[in-house]
Amino acid sequence: MSTTDHREPAAPAIPSTSATGAAAPADGGVLGPAPAPLLCVLAMVVLQTGLALATHLFGSLGVMGTSFLRLCCAAAVLLAATRPRLRGRSARDLAAAALLGTASAAMTLFFALTTSRLPLGTAATLEFLGPLAVALMHSRRVSHLAWAVLAAGGVALLTLLGGGGAGGHALDPLGLAYGGAAAVCYAGYIVATSKVGAVFPGFQGLAVSMTVGAAVLAPFGLSEAWHGLAGSAHPGQLLLTTAGVAMLLPLIPYVLEMTALRRLQMGHLPAEGWGRVFSILLSPEPAVSALVGLLVLGQLLGWAQLLGIACVVSASAGATLTSRHD
Template sequence: MRAGVGRVPPWGLAVTAMFSVQLGSALSVGLVDEIGPAGTAWLRLSFGAVVLVLLARPPLRSVRRADLPTLLGLGVATGGMTIAFLAALERIPLGTAVAIEFLGPLGVAALRSGSRRALAWPGLALVGVVLLTEPWTGRVDAVGIAAAAAAAVGWAVYIVLTRRIGDRFSGIRGLAFTIPVAAVTAALVGVPQSAGRMTVGVLLVAAGVALLVPVLTFALEMLALRRMTATAFGTLMAVEPAFAVLLGLLVLHQRPSPAQAVGIAMVVAAGAAAQRGGRRDRPGPRPGGPGTPTPAQEAAC
C-alpha cells in the first residue's frame, strides 16, 4: 500500500485531496435538502470525529488547562463555519460559495503580511467574487452570500486558532480534540433541524461524505506535504475554487457564465499570489499534518 502511494507524485495526492473536498461539498447538497445545513454539518462532523478519535486516540492527559480556551474556540469556529458554508450551498452555487469563503484566509494573509502590496490580492479576489455573484442581473441571493461570508469569517478564525493548536499537538491529534467539539456545536442546531427526517440512507451518505471530508482529505494532504514544500503545496491548493466550479458543473449541473469564469480565475490568481508571498518565521504543524502549515496558514503567516 505504502509503495503504491509512493509511486503517486505529490501533486497528484494534493489534487486528489482538492477533489475530495469539493466532491464532499457537492455531495452534501443532497443531504442539505434532506436534513438542512445544520443537520448535515452535525452528521458529517460527528462521523468524522469518530474516525479521527479512533485513528489518533488522543490522550486527554496531554491537554493543559491553558489549551482549553483555544481548543474549544477552534471547535466552535469549525462547527459554525461548516454550518454557514452548507447554508450557503443551499442557496448559491458551489463555486461562488467557495470563492467567497476563500476571502477569509486571503484577508488574514493580507493583514499579517506586513506589506501594503499584499492588500491587492484580497481586492482582486473581491472583484472576482463580484463577477461571480453578478449583482447587475438582479438575482443576488443576499442570504446565501451572507452565509458564505460568515463561513469566510469562520475560516479566518480557524486559521488563527489552528496555528496555536498546531504548535501544541502533532499529527491529527489536534483535529481529534477539536472536531468532536465542532460536532457538539453543530448538534445544538443540527439535532432539532434534522429531527424526524433521519433515514438509513441519510446516515450512510453522511458517513461516506465524512470519509471524504475530513478523513481522506487530511490523509492525502499529509502524504503530499511530506514530499513537497509548503509553498508549492499552497500554490497548488489555491486552485481549489476552480475545482469547486468544476464539481458544481459535473455533479450539480451549475454552469458558470463567462463573467463568472473570469471571476473564478481572478480568485485563483489572488490565492496563488498571496501564497507565494506568504512567510513564516518558523514552521508549525498543520492540524492533521506532519508539522507543516496548511496553505491558508502559510499564506497567513
C-alpha cells in the same frame, strides 16, 4: 501557521508520532512521503466532491442536520482510531483544539448554508476570501494592495454581474452573507489547524476538535437530523450514506490539510510563512469547486462568474508568491 508578526521565532519541532501517539517517522505514515502540494490538491478534490454530494442530503436531513451528522460520524471515526489522551494537556493546548473545533463547526455550517442558496463555485470563491486574507495578513508592501483590489474585483464580478444564481437570477443576499461568514471561519480554521497540529501527536488534536465541533452544532442540527432520520422510510440507509459523505467531508480533507501544514512546518519556512504557502496551495480551490459543481450538480456559471473566480485565484497566488521574499 501563525498570525503573529514577522518577528515571531520559528515554531518547535512537530511531534513525530502516529495517530495513536506511537513513535513514527516524521514524514511517513499512511500518506507516505507525498509532498504538501499533492496533499492539498487531493484535499480540494475530495472536499468539493463531498460538498456536492452533501447537497443531496439537504432535502432529507436539512442543512443543519446534515452538517451535524457529518461531523458526528467523522468524530466517531477519529476517536476510535486515535483514542486521544487529554490527561496532562495544558489549558492552552485544549483551548487550541476547542478553537479549531468551533471554527470547523461554524465553517461547515455556514458553507453548507451558502451552497444551499448559491452555486458551488460561487460559494467556494466567497469562502476562499478567508485564506486570501491570511495570505495578505503579513504583507508589508504597498504593491500588495493591488492583489486585494484584484480579489475585490473578482468578488464584484462574481456577485454583481451576469446573474450568478440559479437560472441566471440574482444571487441570494442571505447566501452571500453566509459565504462571508464562512470566509471568516476558514481563516480561523487555517490558524487553528497549524496550532493543533503542532502540539498534538498524530491526529489526536483533530479528533478532539471534531468532537467539539459536533457538540457546537448539536443545538442547531440535532433536532433536524433526528426528525429527518425518523421520517425516512430507510433511516439506516440514510445514516450510512451520511457517514460515507462524512469521510469525503470533513474527515479526509481535514487529515490531508493537517498533514500538509505539518510538512510545511517541518521545512525551512519561518513561522509566519506557513499560512502564505498553504494559502497558495489552496488557491485553485474555487476553480476546482466550479468544475465539480458543473460535473456533479450540472451548475453552469456565466462568463462573469468564471472571470471573477479567475481573479480571486490569481490574487491569492500573486499575493502569496510576492510575499515569499518579504
